[in-house]
Amino acid sequence: MQTPPAPERLPGDSALLARTGDLFQLLRDGKARTRAELIALTGLARTTVAARIDALTALGFVGPAGEAASSGGRPPSRFVFNANVKVVLAADVGATHASVAVTDLNGAILARHSGVLEVSEGPERVLTWVIRNCRALLEGIGRAERDAAGVGIGLPGPVEHDTGRPVKPPIMPGWDGFDVAGYVRAELGTEVLVDNDVNIMAIGERHAFWQDHQNLLFVKAATGIGAGIISSGQLQRGADGTSGDLGHVRVPNGEDVLCRCGNHGCLEALASGPALAAKLRAQGVDAASGTAVVDLAATGDVQAILALRQAGRDMGEVLAICVNLLNPSVIVVGGSLSRAGDQLLAGIRETVYGRSQPLATSRLRIEQSKAPVDAAIWGASRMVIEHVLSPEAVESAIRSAALQSA
Amino acid sequence: MQTPPAPERLPGDSALLARTGDLFQLLRDGKARTRAELIALTGLARTTVAARIDALTALGFVGPAGEAASSGGRPPSRFVFNANVKVVLAADVGATHASVAVTDLNGAILARHSGVLEVSEGPERVLTWVIRNCRALLEGIGRAERDAAGVGIGLPGPVEHDTGRPVKPPIMPGWDGFDVAGYVRAELGTEVLVDNDVNIMAIGERHAFWQDHQNLLFVKAATGIGAGIISSGQLQRGADGTSGDLGHVRVPNGEDVLCRCGNHGCLEALASGPALAAKLRAQGVDAASGTAVVDLAATGDVQAILALRQAGRDMGEVLAICVNLLNPSVIVVGGSLSRAGDQLLAGIRETVYGRSQPLATSRLRIEQSKAPVDAAIWGASRMVIEHVLSPEAVESAIRSAALQSA
């Protein structure tokens, strides 16, 4: 008996593309592709690709996208990711205001609403506001609640992401341990993911502008100062969900400044928005808040400019250590103070490039956030999207649909 | 026509255990298990489990482990991971000496050899020494070169792990960009993985003593001061492989000390072994090196004790920031200075617990390395083991064996 020639590819061998959900990942980039292109890309058989595309089309995850140019015969039909099968709800809750938005599955914002809302009013009232406005936005664009694939929520304090509960947040009285995810899920009936707002901004900024960077440090400088760490392409939340807490790190030249946390020399007491405003007021300048300082700097106010630059240096002292420790390829500075742009960044760059090891800084970029207002919404949306469009999630959606029809 | 009842589990549905390599992961813990236990653990069918065990047994990855107690019928046979199918070579190259070892697939050291060797002699000579001693060790325990599953090498400088090349290492003249992995692979003909020695020690320490901690910071305090970061259970190497470089971070009370890197106030200039020895010599104490300082402290020398404690405080200043940034659940302090134990750690603890946010430290442990000498070898071995026993690697081994026999 003669054995058949060993095939180059054993059946079931395509370990990376064993499931329909994996094929789908290729289409996630939004490019329209023909079946032939997908066959070349995956190495799967024609019938397999066709069957999987059919399954994805039946669920609405992909849709037809016209025809490609003919190369002398029947033109091939193309397929493209359908970012509108579902929508995603995104909420960014700040200390004194909140935003909600509806996005498609690309993270593009379809509708949004912002309002003044004190997080200190407690979880029930704040989340009720969020839920109500989510519903209103859905109604406004004519989508049903069941069209929502999930809700992403950013909160201004440490969050245990796995359970969706805040853990001892300093500025959120009444929220400690509250089951945010459960509360919202009970109302909206969808997947709910909760995280720290800085983490969410890091995710948003990375996906929007720095996709090819696997090691990114996002710094939010506003009322507080915090960082979101992306290492190996993955958000790092730490053991208790409190990673990136740079606000109360001690900086050298702030020994005499008392912080609201009770310690001396915290970065936040030196370089946060309120700290800068207080400093200028002490100099006789009328500055109510951090944004006022930024506005003053924009008009050319020398004291404001100097204060921002010094704040940048103070932050740089801390960031230099972060750079040596984490060796990121980019630091993105966001938050209300970052609108000052050059002034703040110049101070940061000056110190970081001076203090860090040449090896770690040779390819390091330090940039201003390119979308200070949208990053949080994008990140909240992106967190949900990655979850619900993951190979596993798509796979299980296909399987349950198959069960339904059987 | 009647549709058959929908099966609870569709074929190919066992997403998490689709492959034989995944079943193998369950057996990696070394516990002997019966087929029935594996069925319960995996949810796979009896025949499937049996077939996979057969495949793994054929390759030698698992072996029979006697019979379990009968519960009234035929006693079940048990299977256990066979850590001796292959051996792993591990090498730790330090500045002035090097170690090589052979371990089994559990990482247990079967044979080892250490010697005096200057890394500055250059890659060819050092690696030749490593290769020669690897061969000698293999011969000593009666194993062939082809029994080696791979080689793990730790080097005292930054390494681009993906390519296996050092990048601008400060104390390794002639090594910059040298293809370490390629050079060794050409000789020994196996997988070669290279990494920074601190990273490797972090891996070793974590696996040996802190398996349930997903966020660990390993600090090596010796001639230099560096850290290995494990976040989300994964070693974080940074964008250029230079993460954890804490030696040249500036600490507050060292402004007047000049570091060998040319800057002032580096942690290494204050708290490294040579720095402590120099400090004591300036005080009239005879201390040749960091280990001499540690020895003095062990005899109760007050100046040495004070110096170590202050070094701990200086390190603590930096580690406090690391804690706020990374929120690890444990910091392990290793390196030659860590043998000082209490003195150094007391200084570190004092500062870290004082400076870090209560949230980040409430569950933080700061401990001495439990195996200062073995951690590096264990880590180098572990790095290789995780690579060659990964589900993918096992899977492909099984597939290629199937092709061979066909």
Place this chain on the structure above:
DNA sequence: AAACTTTTGATTGACTTGCGGCAAAAGTGG
């Protein structure tokens, strides 16, 4: 308009894999 090219859908058979059923094997307890 006819010939040619290319895509697409449908079908078939071979192969592989996972699963359940059945019977033999290998124990225990009376």
Place this chain on the structure above:
DNA sequence: CCACTTTTGCCGCAAGTCAATCAAAAGTTT
């Protein structure tokens, strides 16, 4: 020695992937 239990090997079934084939569809080229 004889039931009884449990494990284990073997076989057929169902499902999925793949390669191959055929025919229809939808273009281009002559």
